[in-house]
Amino acid sequence: MGAPSAGVLQLDSPWGAKYVARAFPCDVCKAAKAGFTAMSDDKDRASLQDLETKLNAVAHKREETHSPNRATGKPSQGMALGMRISAEMIAAVLVGLLIGWALDRVLDTTPWLIVLFVFLGAGAGGLNAYRVARGYDSAVGLGRAMRERKQGDED
């Protein structure tokens, strides 16, 4: 198995410097793809490149109009969503417990900080679960998620 031979149109493959993620419409990818010499038939090549430019134009347009938006994703099926929410709640309480326990040990305040942080952890768990349920997904940065949502509503 060697480097891809010239004369065959290649998708990107993990050999050498031409390795770029193909799905991203960008100058690097275009340059890389130009490096892959197209088929021997000139007519085929011309029509392929024509198609390529058309596809790139469409992809660029899509990239411009659809900036990354995550709130639009459909909620997953019940079981998976339930699992996600429960994992979210357990994890946050666990982290609160851990932080409280560690701080108690360091500051010698047993058991007050562990009590405080378990409650804070439960709060964080509730917040995370709320965010998952609302489709904001990211556990941090509600402000931005709200703004994205507002922008989405105005559209």
Added chain:
Amino acid sequence: MAGPLEQFEIKPLADLSVGGVDISFTNSALWMVIAAVLVTCFMTLSMRRGALVPGRWQGAAEVMYEFVANMLKDNVGSAGRKYFPFIFTLFMFVMFGNLLGMIPHSFTFTSHIAVNFALALVIFVGVTVIGFVRHGTHYFRMFFPEGAPIATAIILIPIEIISYFSRPFSLAIRLFANMTVGHIMLKVIGGFVGLIGILGVLPFALLTGITVLEFGIAALQAYVFTILTCIYLHDAIHMH
């Protein structure tokens, strides 16, 4: 009949110890190696010819590739392009781990929280480093929701910090819980089939359905693990 939890037992295959630390090659490690080798073979062998019109294997490899590339593009945007190799490796490794676990008598390494937490920790540390490199101290802004009254900071900041640190835990626990629950369920219902004679047809039918469901969950959980990584990456890169 083996108990439902015996399938998760870690058995050392070759005893190794370096400086008093037990690093034996276990059945878990064996299946991780198998997953890594299979992914590598799948991708390199099916892309070997790299034909313009893909055959079956190349088609499958391209579907995987484009699926992850599109996921990354939709969730992170163009800035995520350079993290593609990592995300793709992560997705393939977790998915092969989940699917290999469906082979009878194999071992599901993703059903162990140690494996998942190690993966999640790499993601968490990596994403945090990316965030601080790109935004400097401004990244601390993550811990206070925009637009909240300043007086609430004393409660909100600890909550947001806990929320942030719960990411690797929730990633790890979710994958672990899904895989473990599914495999226990298969084992328990499988146990009924032989026990109740002719009526065993009923749990057998149920088992068939659950097996299909488990294959779905194996793929879905790999997807969820990867997409959450993408979302965390998006937060670190774009912030506000």
